[in-house]
Amino acid sequence: MREDKRKRIEKKGWHVGSVKEFLGLSPDEAAYIEVKLKLAEGLRRHRRRRRLTQSEVARRVRSSQSRVAKMEAGDPSVSLDLIVRSLLALGASDIELAKMLRA
């Protein structure tokens, strides 16, 4: 895996901690995290483009500001389901989701 990806992952709340632990991730786990982070970043971009606050998004998704913050941070405690639901609630189309994955 490329170095920039490692950084990207370590930066987020995955408390990957030691390099050792990081290397302990299977390729599949790493790929999953990548997908999650891409969508998480996509969510943030979408929200900002629409000039919404996290609280406003939370209201639309019937969640809470703290959960939205965690989503955007790619926190391990949030599911892909929630991120995808939120993106859709913000009006993202399937095609936009697809683009995020390719990015």
Place this chain on the structure above:
Amino acid sequence: MREDKRKRIEKKGWHVGSVKEFLGLSPDEAAYIEVKLKLAEGLRRHRRRRRLTQSEVARRVRSSQSRVAKMEAGDPSVSLDLIVRSLLALGASDIELAKMLRA
């Protein structure tokens, strides 16, 4: 929403039941289900192309045959997370995931 989509959804285990109930779905919920079903179908195609049984897939993702069956059926009781993890475990790339969404 187009008729074929409705059929597609009703066919799956979403026990949508009456048209009334179906119409009760918000656009966001419907979009979410669409995403899920697309990936579920993608998972089945992927597995079959590789000539794997559900049990073999289950072993790879450390799940069970019954859960894999439910994934492919788009059962409401399975999360997007699990479906995506499984696809990745079968070697699907981000780009392939993206294609499934566009389909």
Place this chain on the structure above:
DNA sequence: GCCTGATATGTCAAATGTGACATAATCAGC
């Protein structure tokens, strides 16, 4: 018809994700 392997369906205790809340950190305009 009956095997045999694969897939589907139902259930449940345990694991994981959830919204809500409190509170801390950041930022912007003044």
Place this chain on the structure above:
DNA sequence: GCTGATTATGTCACATTTGACATATCAGGC
């Protein structure tokens, strides 16, 4: 450097999802 607004982080009771298991249904060869 205050202040008000936004975002980040931690925690927890409650809800949903999980793997495992039992069991049913299906498909093809015999």
